[in-house]
Amino acid sequence: GENVEQHPSTLSVQEGDSAVIKCTYSDSASNYFPWYKQELGKRPQLIIDIRSNVGEKKDQRIAVTLNKTAKHFSLHITETQPEDSAVYFCAVPASGYSTLTFGKGTMLLVSP
Amino acid sequence: DAGITQSPRHKVTETGTPVTLRCHQTENHRYMYWYRQDPGHGLRLIHYSYGVKDTDKGEVSDGYSVSRSKTEDFLLTLESATSSQTSVYFCAISESSGGTVNQPQHFGDGTRLSIL
Numbered sequence: 001g002e003n004v005e006q007h008p009s010t011l012s013v014q015e016g017d018s019a020v021i022k023c024t025y026s027d028s029a030s031n032y033f034p035w036y037k038q039e040l041g042k043r044p045q046l047i048i049d050i051r052s053n054v055g056e057k058k059d060q061r062i063a064v065t066l067n068k069t070a071k072h073f074s075l076h077i078t079e080t081q082p083e084d085s086a087v088y089f090c091a092v093p094a095s096g097y098s099t100l101t102f103g104k105g106t107m108l109l110v111s112p
Numbered sequence: 113d114a115g116i117t118q119s120p121r122h123k124v125t126e127t128g129t130p131v132t133l134r135c136h137q138t139e140n141h142r143y144m145y146w147y148r149q150d151p152g153h154g155l156r157l158i159h160y161s162y163g164v165k166d167t168d169k170g171e172v173s174d175g176y177s178v179s180r181s182k183t184e185d186f187l188l189t190l191e192s193a194t195s196s197q198t199s200v201y202f203c204a205i206s207e208s209s210g211g212t213v214n215q216p217q218h219f220g221d222g223t224r225l226s227i228l
Binding site: 031049099 | 143145152153154155156157160162170214216217218219220222
């Protein structure tokens with residue numbers, strides 16, 4: 001099945017700094033790449049996704065970039081705020097493409 | 113927010129007892145999923161459904177069964193619960209089309225299950 005590696009596992013930044021989380025995948029045919037944010041004790045929530053026909057997508061302070069040749073995609077958060085503190089998960093389609101395989105998550109801590 | 117309701121939200125039970133978790137959706141989405149979430153493992157797929165009476169196994173299906181008799185309901189059953197099945201269980205739905213994951217999955221609020 002699809003192999004997804006997510007780095008780093010933890011990330012600490014100061015408020016106002018930028019944060020970058022990277023995921024690599026193995027199946028070159030993957031065509032959909034979502035990112036989820038999960039606050040403590042809450043459900044995962046989709047924050048941004050990208051399809052393989054574009055290289056970058058932005059939504060206010062968050063962006064996702066995709067490098068299909070190198071088979072990796074990254075989440076970028078600019079001007080971080082304490083409320084950005086959460087666990088972030090990437091995902092890619094599993095073999096057969098009707099399910100997703102999730103990365104193990106990155107715990108982001110934004111200090112005031 | 114997507115209309116997904118998981119029940120119960122919390123449950124404590126004993127080893128060896130059967131347990132059924134329910135996921136109910138009001139979005140009429142075709143795909144429904146059950147995940148478990150454990151520290152250090154992220155979200156792992158247990159079973160999923162791509163229509164009424166159509167289900168398939170995920171990465172960690174041993175010890176679990178599912179049923180989907182109506183579009184809106186997807187049940188997860190632990191036939192004989194074990195302590196290793198203590199976890200947080202999330203249901204998700206998606207309106208994927210053409211059999212490919214090109215639409216987002218939306219998650220319910222989860223069920224915290226403890227097996228003593």
